[in-house]
Amino acid sequence: MSNLDFDKIKQAAEGYGEDMNKFLRDIIKTYGESCGEKERVHRIKEEMEAVGFDEAWFDDQGNVMGYMGTGEKIIALDAHIDTVGIGEIENWDFDPVEGYENDIEIGGRGGSDQLGGIVSAVYGAKIMKDLGLLSDKYKVLVVGSVQEEDCDGNCWLYIIEQDKIEPEFVVSTEPTDGGIYRGHRGRMEIRVDVRGVSCHGSAPERGDNAIYKMADILKEVEQLNENDAEEGTEIKGLVKMLDKKYNPDHYEDANFLGRGTVTVSQIFYSSPSRCAVADGCSISLDRRMTAGETWESCIQEIADLPSAKKHGAKVSMYNYNRPSWTGLAYEQECYFPTWIIPEDHPVTKALAFSHKNLYGDNRIGPDAEMEKRSARPLIDKWTFSTNGVAIMGRHGIPTIGFGPGAEDQAHAPNEITWKQDLVTCAAVYAALPTVYVEGLAE
Template sequence: MSTELILQAAERYREDMFQFLRDIVAIPSESGRERQVIQRIKEEMERVGFDRVEIDPLGNLLGYIGHGSTLIAMDAHIDTVGVGDLNNWDFDPYEGCEDDEIIGGRGTSDQKGGMASMVYAGKIIKELGLEGDYTLLVTGTVQEEDCDGLCWEYIIQEEKIKPAFVVSTEPTSCRIYRGHRGRMEIKVSTAGISSHGSAPERGTNAIYKMAPIVAELQQLNERLADHPFLGKGTLTVSEIASTSPSRCAVADGSTISIDRRLTIGESWEGALEEIRQLPSVAAAGATVEMYDYIKPSYTGLLYPKYCYFPAWLLEEDHEVCRTLEQTYVSLFKESPIVDKWTFSTNGVAIMGLHGIPCIGFGPGKESEAHAPNEKTWKSDLIRCAAMYAAIPGSYMHSLHKTQPHS
């Protein structure tokens, strides 16, 4: 199949793709409230010719094209964060905006744009007869913004779906991303004894016990492990809270939350132990533990998870990485940039926990994620639709080239 025909088809469906993106951006879909947008995407998948479309018990959307023996998946989470202070927006975040170059609105880069490109890649595959001995699974996943990877843990562990590899369509500016640091959410707690605020010497102030811990955590951040490609592990105190009988009493409890970013070679056990070994933590008798996530999906299903999301890295010479690079060159007649994400994605479960090769290629910019006036670029959407249509065939071709002939 000529790459030129794929590019022409992606260009031909540009207006349909843009309108579909405008439609799904207009449907608010914060984590736990995705039902309506899932139904709208399901409707579009069926309209453009997907062979089978299902919704699993967690609420993830699973759209299939083809009936071949090799399962290839492409993923977009379709939940978004909130819009924050509307005074920071120049336009309505759900009504959105559009001009010759961009489409604006909450979720356009993070990451409903990826979904729009995938759905129309499916239409291109069907129209041009690009099916082969593969099945393409396009997933619209839920609750990622609250708990990245939870959706794919459910897909892998409960639905028993294990693709040969997964393309994440999180924003990459049409670059190829092959990994990112992991993360975990940690809680540190100190206990005190309350007394009247007029006689603080009668009590033990839990906030005072926490203060040196915060200072030592700031120092620990400078000593964390580094990796030549993914970068350095980091930590930051993201929340602090306390309890007290009143504002006229000594605090009898204090907690902090830590956002811990993990690089290759770091483990959740090691990250907790580093904090437990701090002199201030030992002196305060503080407890150090991981948060867990227990929140029902829009279907009402509870699927609890510890808040640990491991780092992952696909090797540069991996067959999947080479396939995307070759596909890019074949389509666009230039070499791609290969890089990594700063933030976290569903890859933490797909490859980080389950070892299924994962790679990123998506429309929009990482810097647009969670920001006011979020936008994506029309040229990115078209390029990505072409890439997504071409990747399965390219992978199968490379697979057959490497298999020995009998």
């Protein structure tokens, strides 16, 4: 017989509301962009120790981790603890590092994306211990992962491949607007290079202008994003992957996740001077990938563009090797696979069961957010990318999403999160492992 009392879990989470609010304010103030999270890592470790974690440490890459319990299976709660920069300070109505707090919300860079996640995860684990929910069947691993904004999933590649930690499943605590998210599109970072021949700008006909060559390619990249996939369309749009004809094995998942996209994010040139024909031009492409697309297929579709062939374009993928705050660099290709967990997977069902017994079958949240939240199903998907690209995308470890805050607050000025979400998520996290290991949702 299960010892799971959902009312007690809710009461415990509500009782820790003020502690969670204070913790979130503290870690917002310990400012930490990617590769600069040192102070924040130490503050999180301190909180883990204070609330009674059985073990707390940070690894050689700088990810902060803590175990609650000593059971056999590892169930992990992941929250990346780095943030993007402030951006244009004139766009902020308050100090993004000092932040603010009122009765309903907490403001500051990282509030939704996604420092609230580590707060709810730490206190969700504490509730498990307080209520005697831990058993010899599982232990909970809470991870404050680094460098996600720089290279999503790189932290978990290191945790799985070098720390040799492989959980039974992982909950991503990225913001989900009160929903349960079971996947998202993948992405990759592509570079296209073309070469020309320089000459004096007074006689451009003597040279071969690389920028003009790239201009041809740029228009065709745009067509990939904008065109339809009809028979007479020469450059068929990426929307084709939603069609069974072009994507027979994955079109249903593609329609759930949404079509792939491509956009030019950067452009570079080389030229002897401002009075010369450019002899080199390069672009970066942000490619979002739906189900059925691979890094090989995405590289090939750029290489196959008529102008890319005509101008001898070189198409390649970027690599990432920036050192973490500890000085360790863990190199990988800038490829972040699409992933999706089935709606009837035991992990999905366990999280939905936990939510149903605590809060019902629909999204909940602060009044100001409910018009947006109530229009969406409880089980859905992210628009952006998460560490799930490595956990499930590369390593096949089941991953599910449920986290405080809102996607549209990510990377935006005047970023906020909601106190109610912190409590809701802590309660669901506390119930989930017992529901899963005891098979209560089956």
